[in-house]
Amino acid sequence: MQSYLKLIKFDNLLLIAFAQLCIKYGLFEPFNIAITLNGLGIALLILATVCIAAAGNIIIYIYNQEGSTAKGLLQGKITEKTANRLFIIFNVIGVLIGFYLSNLIGKSGFAALFIITSGIFYIYASYLKEIIILKNVIPALLIALSLIVVGIFDLLPAITEKNRESQTVIFSIILDYSVFAFMIVLLREIVKDGLHIDRDHRLGIKTIPMALGKERTTKLVGILTIVPIAMVIYYIYTYLFSNSTAVIMVLLLLIAPLLYFMIKSFSAESDKQLTRLSLLLKIILIIASISLLFYQFILL
Numbered sequence: 001m002q003s004y005l006k007l008i009k010f011d012n013l014l015l016i017a018f019a020q021l022c023i024k025y026g027l028f029e030p031f032n033i034a035i036t037l038n039g040l041g042i043a044l045l046i047l048a049t050v051c052i053a054a055a056g057n058i059i060i061y062i063y064n065q066e067g068s069t070a071k072g073l074l075q076g077k078i079t080e081k082t083a084n085r086l087f088i089i090f091n092v093i094g095v096l097i098g099f100y101l102s103n104l105i106g107k108s109g110f111a112a113l114f115i116i117t118s119g120i121f122y123i124y125a126s127y128l129k130e131i132i133i134l135k136n137v138i139p140a141l142l143i144a145l146s147l148i149v150v151g152i153f154d155l156l157p158a159i160t161e162k163n164r165e166s167q168t169v170i171f172s173i174i175l176d177y178s179v180f181a182f183m184i185v186l187l188r189e190i191v192k193d194g195l196h197i198d199r200d201h202r203l204g205i206k207t208i209p210m211a212l213g214k215e216r217t218t219k220l221v222g223i224l225t226i227v228p229i230a231m232v233i234y235y236i237y238t239y240l241f242s243n244s245t246a247v248i249m250v251l252l253l254l255i256a257p258l259l260y261f262m263i264k265s266f267s268a269e270s271d272k273q274l275t276r277l278s279l280l281l282k283i284i285l286i287i288a289s290i291s292l293l294f295y296q297f298i299l300l
Contacts, residue, residue, distance in 0.1 A: 020045070036154050135205070151175075
């Protein structure tokens with residue numbers, strides 16, 4: 001069982017589901033925003049998203065093993081045939097649920113989101129991951145989309161002329177968090193490439209660490225960290241500046257870890273250091289998700 005959980009990257013799937021729940025019950029419910037999906041509906045949306053993401057993780061893992069001398073995946077614990085079957089099963093479940101939800105809310109065209117995302121995962125695993133920039137950008141975009149999809153399915157169909165302003169404000173918050181998540185995941189993908197540089201070299205996969213070297217890559221990561229830091233500072237100044245408690249919490253729980261990450265990234269060399277940096281970014285994503293639950297205490 002543990003091998004299968006590792007194959008689908010269960011911890012990452014939990015993070016996606018948790019973030020979506022925080023959006024639903026941290027932003028929508030407390031503010032009495034007009035929504036489309038009930039509890040069962042959001043559960044199905046999360047299940048569909050997680051299934052598509054799981055399928056994507058599987059196909060990426062399969063293609064990452066190409067050229068390896070090992071028989072099967074995860075040291076032979078799972079055969080490639082089994083992994084391919086799971087890829088198909090998760091995709092079918094995700095797309096079918098997507099079709100059901102799209103028709104349920106009267107927006108059948110929304111089902112295309114799941115089909116396109118599934119296709120992007122496959123194209124990414126088989127081709128796009130060999131393109132240096134896209135290898136890191138695509139996973140980050142897909143994570144951002146997993147947040148936006150909650151607004152697309154739950155908010156957009158419920159918009160009327162009367163509630164357009166309030167709905168737009170909430171949706172803009174989701175977009176802000178999605179952009180932040182994109183940047184953090186992008187940084188994490190680059191850091192992970194530094195960890196997998198030997199494997200990628202063996203498989204002939206072009207990555208930023210292979211092009212620039214591990215030392216220059218970690219410095220690049222440190223420089224890029226300025227972007228999410230600037231985003232959070234702008235967010236504080238624009239939305240939270242009048243609430244001193246909120247400002248202090250954001251400074252301690254988001255800005256401080258990001259600054260620590262930036263400083264450490266400039267001197268990171270060993271795999272152990274890179275692993276810690278990757279873990280820190282995941283913790284930052286969790287903290288950002290939890291922060292959604294506190295908007296009701298800040299804005300109400």
